Amino acid sequence: MELILAAExxxxxxxxxxxxxxxxxxxxxxxxxLWKFAVPRFEKLYEERTDAIEGGxxxxxxxxxxADRLKKEYEDQLAGLRAEAARIRDDARAEGQQIKAExxxxxxxxxxxxxxxxxxxxxxxxxxxxxxxxxxxxxxxxQLAERLxxxxxxxxxxxxATIDSxxxxxxxxxxxxxxxxx
Amino acid sequence: MGTLVLAAEEFTPPGAGLFNFPPIFGDVTKPxxxxxxxxxxxxxxxxLGTRRMAIVPGKGQFLLESFYDIPRNTMARDQIGSEDxxxxxxxxxGLFSFIxxxxxxxxxxxxxxxxxxxxxxxxxxxxxxxxxxxYAGFKKHGFAGYIKHAALPPGVPVFIAxxxxxxxxxxxxxFQPLSLALRVFAAMFAGHLIIALAAVGxxxxxxxGGALTIPAPLVFVAGIGFTFLEALVQVIQAxxxxxxxxVYIGAAISEDH
Numbered sequence: 004m005e006l007i008l009a010a011e012x013x014x015x016x017x018x019x020x021x022x023x024x025x026x027x028x029x030x031x032x033x034x035x036x037l038w039k040f041a042v043p044r045f046e047k048l049y050e051e052r053t054d055a056i057e058g059g060x061x062x063x064x065x066x067x068x069x070a071d072r073l074k075k076e077y078e079d080q081l082a083g084l085r086a087e088a089a090r091i092r093d094d095a096r097a098e099g100q101q102i103k104a105e106x107x108x109x110x111x112x113x114x115x116x117x118x119x120x121x122x123x124x125x126x127x128x129x130x131x132x133x134x135x136x137x138x139x140x141x142x143x144x145x146q147l148a149e150r151l152x153x154x155x156x157x158x159x160x161x162x163x164a165t166i167d168s169x170x171x172x173x174x175x176x177x178x179x180x181x182x183x184x185x
Numbered sequence: 186m187g188t189l190v191l192a193a194e195e196f197t198p199p200g201a202g203l204f205n206f207p208p209i210f211g212d213v214t215k216p217x218x219x220x221x222x223x224x225x226x227x228x229x230x231x232x233l234g235t236r237r238m239a240i241v242p243g244k245g246q247f248l249l250e251s252f253y254d255i256p257r258n259t260m261a262r263d264q265i266g267s268e269d270x271x272x273x274x275x276x277x278x279g280l281f282s283f284i285x286x287x288x289x290x291x292x293x294x295x296x297x298x299x300x301x302x303x304x305x306x307x308x309x310x311x312x313x314x315x316x317x318x319x320y321a322g323f324k325k326h327g328f329a330g331y332i333k334h335a336a337l338p339p340g341v342p343v344f345i346a347x348x349x350x351x352x353x354x355x356x357x358x359x360f361q362p363l364s365l366a367l368r369v370f371a372a373m374f375a376g377h378l379i380i381a382l383a384a385v386g387x388x389x390x391x392x393x394g395g396a397l398t399i400p401a402p403l404v405f406v407a408g409i410g411f412t413f414l415e416a417l418v419q420v421i422q423a424x425x426x427x428x429x430x431x432v433y434i435g436a437a438i439s440e441d442h
Contacts, residue, residue: 013205014201015201015204015302015303015304015374016304017304018303018304018305018308019303019305020305021212021217021305022216022217022220022303022304022305022306022309023305023306023308023309024309025217025220025221025305025306025309026220026305026306026307026308026309026310027309027312027313029220029221029223029224029283029309030224030279030283030309030310030313031313032224032228033224033227033228033279033283034275034276034279034313036228036231036232037231037274037275037278037279038275040231040232040235041231041232041235041275041278042274042275042278044235044238045235045238045250045253045257046271046274048238048240051240052240055240
């Protein structure tokens with residue numbers, strides 16, 4: 004029974020035309036669908052993904068460049084500000100020194116003026132003393148002459164003593180007067 | 186049923202008759218229905234699954250992309266080269282997915298039949314590969330150029346060249362495509378036979394009575410083991426078919442050879 008059945012059945016290695024044709028048609032349809040729809044969708048997506056990643060990298064690079072540019076700008080500004088600050092400090096120092104010099108000069112002038120005035124006063128005082136002395140010397144000379152005339156007859160020796168004492172009095176007076184003037 | 190009655194007295198292992206089905210309607214048999222079903226499945230997955238694709242993929246899209254990348258990158262791009270591979274992606278992807286689904290039918294409950302164990306189907310696919318890779322070769326090298334390219338590898342000594350030419354031409358134009366179809370056919374045929382044998386054998390032993398009942402569970406477990414092995418073979422065969430198609434195309438349009 005089995006043998007008879009097997010004889011009736013076609014060998015499995017021989018293709019059935021219907022299956023072969025169906026296989027070709029089915030796979031042709033599948034190929035068409037994949038070629039027309041599926042594969043292009045995948046490939047488009049992959050391209051978009053690559054673009055997105057590369058675009059992202061590009062954007063990041065641009066941002067980085069912008070940041071670098073800003074940083075440089077700020078650094079330049081900062082350097083400028085530092086230089087300006089230094090300049091202001093130098094200016095202030097120079098000004099201060101100038102002021103100091105001016106003040107010193109003024110003080111020296113003031114001192115010189117005060118000294119000059121002092122000297123003038125001294126000179127004026129001396130002149131006044133000299134004038135006063137001159138007047139007094141005249142009077143005193145007259146007094147001495149009177150006393151000499153009065154005592155001429157008495158004694159030669161007393162005469163010389165009288166002159167000495169007179170001169171001693173004058174000395175004492177002159178010392179007292181000079182001390183007072185100074 | 187007839188076999189079961191027979192089996193009660195004498196065990197008859199399942200044979201080639203296992204692969205013949207009565208027509209369901211008209212001339213349409215179960216393998217033909219399965220082929221169409223697999224076509225619908227693959228088409229549905231790749232059209233509905235790719236309708237809304239995002240640059241940042243979701244879980245489903247990620248899985249689909251991972252699957253797509255196998256024929257695209259590890260087969261087509263690596264074997265054909267990054268310049269030409271894109272126009273062959275539909276073929277390689279179609280072969281891999283179509284054969285994979287049809288092979289897996291063998292272990293899907295209720296379906297339980299590998300379409301590729303009917304030689305007509307793998308032969309149809311091999312015809313596509315045949316047309317594609319020779320067409321690509323002729324287009325690339327011209328008619329005479331391609332024949333020379335296919336027949337004579339460079340560096341062959343003159344005295345064995347005639348022999349090599351005959352072998353190479355037979356290889357390229359007959360054996361390669363034929364073996365492509367036979368490989369998956371034989372693997373699916375044998376795999377289905379083994380699983381059926383385990384199932385029928387276990388059933389026979391179970392109902393045979395006496396001491397024969399004892400090894401029945403062992404045979405049953407072996408059948409499950411073979412099912413897992415077959416799952417592996419089914420994936421490998423689909424992979425090998427598509428990979429070899431890419432290898433043949435790559436060889437046909439290569440410059441150096």
